Amino acid sequence: MRQNVLPIKDSNILKDVQDCLKNDFKAGQRNYTIFQVGKATLLRVSDVMRLKLNDVFDHNGIVKSTVFIHDKKTGKPNNLYLAPVKSDLEKYWQWLQSNELQSEWLFPSTTNSDRHITEKQYYKVMAKVGDLLNLNYLGTHTMRKTGAYRVYTQSNHNIGLVMSLLNHSSEAMTLSYLGLDQASKQEMLDSIDFG
Structure with a gap:
């Protein structure tokens, strides 16, 4: 049975997930x-x-402001803005240095630093977080969906911005990805003044 991975919409649950990732694993700072x-x-x-x-x-451990990549799945170009996570990345750099983890990969495997952590390994991390917090909707896409949901709700529902950030080609795909269920739609409709 395929698991339905959803965004974390509740800020308190988000904080619990972040705390669990950081504090309940050997490589918590990486996770x-x-x-x-x-x-x-x-x-x-x-x-x-x-x-x-x-x-x-950069070679001095300073976080770059942007990163240019091509998405693996689509091959589309993607320019990443890192300022929102600069502080987290700076702390992570310190963690890498203090643990003497040297690798070409940003997120190396702790058992073999010549390799990066795999999607399967990270899925296990997220599954364990779900078990520890009794949440049945966490997976590897939780972070992407949560980010998209937060951008959508905090940008006054700017679907075009979210589409662009996700590199999606249709609004319908993005709305589905955001997990806008009936309760969410009704909550949004309740705030509309239809005159």
């Missing part, structure tokens, strides 16, 4: 930073894992 980068850039997990250290940091 947390993956989530934060995925949420802020709206990248697919495959693209987050493929980021290299020199994509994000």
Whole structure:
């Protein structure tokens, strides 16, 4: 049975997920930073894992302001803005240094730093977070969907911006991706003055 991965809409649950990622794992700082980068850039997990250290940091460990990549799934160009996660990335750099993790990958495997953490490994991390917090809708796309949902709600429902950030080609695809269920639609409609 396929799991229905949804965005985290509740800020308290989001904080619980972030705390769990950071504090309940040996490589918690890495797991947390993956989530934060995925949420802020709206990248697919495959693209987050493929980021290299020199994509994000200069040779002095300073976070770059933007990163240019091509999405793995679509091949489309994507310009990532890193300012929203600069602080998280700076803390992550310190964690890498203090743990003497040297790799070309931004998010190396802790068992073999010649490789990046795999999507399957990160799925297991998110599944464990779901088990620990009794949440049945977490998966590797949670970070991307949560970021998209937060941009959508905090940008006054700017679907064009969200579409662009997700690199989607249709509004319908983006609305479905946002997990706008009937309750969400009704809540939005309740705030409309139809005159």
